[in-house]
Amino acid sequence: xxxxxxxxxxxxxxxxxxxxxxxxxxxxxxxxxxxxxxxxxxxxxxxxxxxxxxxxxxxxxxxxxxxxxxxxxxxxxxxxxxxxxxxxxxxxxxxxxxxxxxxxxxxxxxxxxxxxxxxxxxxxxxxxxxxxxxxxxxxxxxxxxxxxxxxxxxxxxxxxxxxxxxxxxxxxxxxxxxxxxxxxxxxxxxxxxxxxxxxxxxxxxxxxxxxxxxxxxxxxxxxxxxxxxxxxxxxxxxxxxxxxxxxxxxxxxxxxxxxxxxxxxxxxxxxxxxxxxxxxxxxxxxxxxxxxxxxxxxxxxxxxxxxxxxxxxxxxxxxxxxxxxxxxxxxxxxxxxxxxxxxxxxxxxxxxxxxxxxxxxxxxxxxxxxxxxxxxxxxxxxxxxxxxxxxxxxxxxxxxxxxxxxxxxxxxxxxxxxxxxxxxxxxxxxxxxxxxxxxxxxxxxxxxxxxxxxxxxxxxxxxxxxxxxxxxxxxxxxxxxxxxxxxxxx
Numbered sequence: 001x002x003x004x005x006x007x008x009x010x011x012x013x014x015x016x017x018x019x020x021x022x023x024x025x026x027x028x029x030x031x032x033x034x035x036x037x038x039x040x041x042x043x044x045x046x047x048x049x050x051x052x053x054x055x056x057x058x059x060x061x062x063x064x065x066x067x068x069x070x071x072x073x074x075x076x077x078x079x080x081x082x083x084x085x086x087x088x089x090x091x092x093x094x095x096x097x098x099x100x101x102x103x104x105x106x107x108x109x110x111x112x113x114x115x116x117x118x119x120x121x122x123x124x125x126x127x128x129x130x131x132x133x134x135x136x137x138x139x140x141x142x143x144x145x146x147x148x149x150x151x152x153x154x155x156x157x158x159x160x161x162x163x164x165x166x167x168x169x170x171x172x173x174x175x176x177x178x179x180x181x182x183x184x185x186x187x188x189x190x191x192x193x194x195x196x197x198x199x200x201x202x203x204x205x206x207x208x209x210x211x212x213x214x215x216x217x218x219x220x221x222x223x224x225x226x227x228x229x230x231x232x233x234x235x236x237x238x239x240x241x242x243x244x245x246x247x248x249x250x251x252x253x254x255x256x257x258x259x260x261x262x263x264x265x266x267x268x269x270x271x272x273x274x275x276x277x278x279x280x281x282x283x284x285x286x287x288x289x290x291x292x293x294x295x296x297x298x299x300x301x302x303x304x305x306x307x308x309x310x311x312x313x314x315x316x317x318x319x320x321x322x323x324x325x326x327x328x329x330x331x332x333x334x335x336x337x338x339x340x341x342x343x344x345x346x347x348x349x350x351x352x353x354x355x356x357x358x359x360x361x362x363x364x365x366x367x368x369x370x371x372x373x374x375x376x377x378x379x380x381x382x383x384x385x386x387x388x389x390x391x392x393x394x395x396x397x398x399x400x401x402x403x404x405x406x407x408x409x410x411x412x413x414x415x416x417x418x419x420x421x422x423x424x425x426x427x428x429x430x431x432x433x434x435x436x437x438x439x440x441x442x443x444x445x446x447x448x449x450x451x452x453x454x455x456x457x458x459x460x461x462x463x464x465x466x467x468x469x470x471x472x473x474x475x476x477x478x479x480x481x482x483x484x485x486x487x488x489x490x
Contacts (some may be wrong), residue, residue, distance in 0.1 A: 056084030057122040058103040065096030065113070090118045093141070105132070107148025112177075115141020120161075122150075129153035135206060136160045142177040147190070156207035165226055165233065166201055168193040168208020173218070182227035187218040194224055194233045312407030312427070313391045315343045321350065328462040329469045330355060330368045331484050337364065341403055343392040344486060358460035359447060359471070365484055367469050369462055377446040381415040381465040386487035393472075393483025395428055404428050404481055411468060411487050413461060418442040422457070424472070426481065436474060436481075465489060 060069075060083040067079040072088035079091070079099055091099055091111045101109045105124040111117050121135040132150035136143075138160060145151075151158040152171045160167040162178040172190030176183060185192060193208035193215050195201045201209030214233040216224045226233035324330055324346055331344055332351025345351075345365065355368035388409030395402050408425035421439035428434075438457045440450025446461040448470070459470025466489045473482040 058085045062100035064098035066094040067097035105148035105150040108146040110144040112142035124150045144175045146173045185224045189218045191217040375445040383414045386411040389486045391485040397479030
């Protein structure tokens, strides 16, 4: 094209008489050239636009309350089930908002209330998974990620950035809550590596950073903390974490409100539709429990017909507050708990008098005990058998909650070998007898826990080994059995 223009200019210089025609020719050539350039530019622009509007990399599977998806063009729309998400999109939730996203590699992302997260990069190569790349930016709030094939296969190419630190994974299910100058994280499964930004750990990088990093695993019963005043993240026992902090509440309490709404009387559910109520229950089953839980359930073949009725160790009425306060270990509850099914709990404020939280369970019950100075059980406790003092349990099926009697219990704690084993005999008026059993590990401070896919237990002893208590739950009978216990050393 440029050569044609040059030839016309040479003719213009040699033959002035033909200048008019030549000028027309040049104009035509230039017009064609510019048209070609315009087409090329349009093609380039289309290429850019197509890239920005690349195919979806995930789909919204669950929405509660007000949540929005903002595209790269800054266009914002209310999120709804079935919406596609693309690279560059921002997910933003208001105080009642909650969004689940399932990605093309089967990863799951849960964005909690008052949060904002951007999908910076997301590519998954099924034929060559090692080439996958995942990069997320949690601007504020709380999010849970469950790794898909991309993060599991290409761990060095996964990164979740927060305002002050980078998070890499080791094939992981984890929760992180962040502000502009602090973060807290816990791991349900696998491990994460957290490091502050530095010359060796740039926000634009991928994968975990090693300099000043801390690794947190899912079996540690710890929470990771970091803020702008610290040079390196630190690990603290879950029960010792600052439970008044906004981030901690974001991690352990984001679903508490949902639970309260789902269990309340329909007349009191302000602005909650039947569809949303069903969604609340779905979220509750995906709760982020800081603690861990248990193992086996054995139902008798003819339990429904042959089991005798008994209240056993479940008091027929609420134990008086004064009697409960005489113990070292006290169960505190949020609000009214299970109402008239409560037998051995106190309101949180009363349970906290002279005591500190040892373990928490389902964001509804917390076990308090006296603690002074370093949280360690007395040395030389050895093996201790415990007698069941009291218990309360209930069966949840849909919106129905009914009492479960605890008729027998055994608990053996071996402090020398850091292990425990326990069993409970349970009875339900319609469902009959069952036996619940578990064994697991005792951690520093007298905390103990274990879990499998359908059940859990979490508890603590008093520091002198004279008392113990634990929360338990398991899926059974097309529903959920939950309960709390108190024990005395034999």
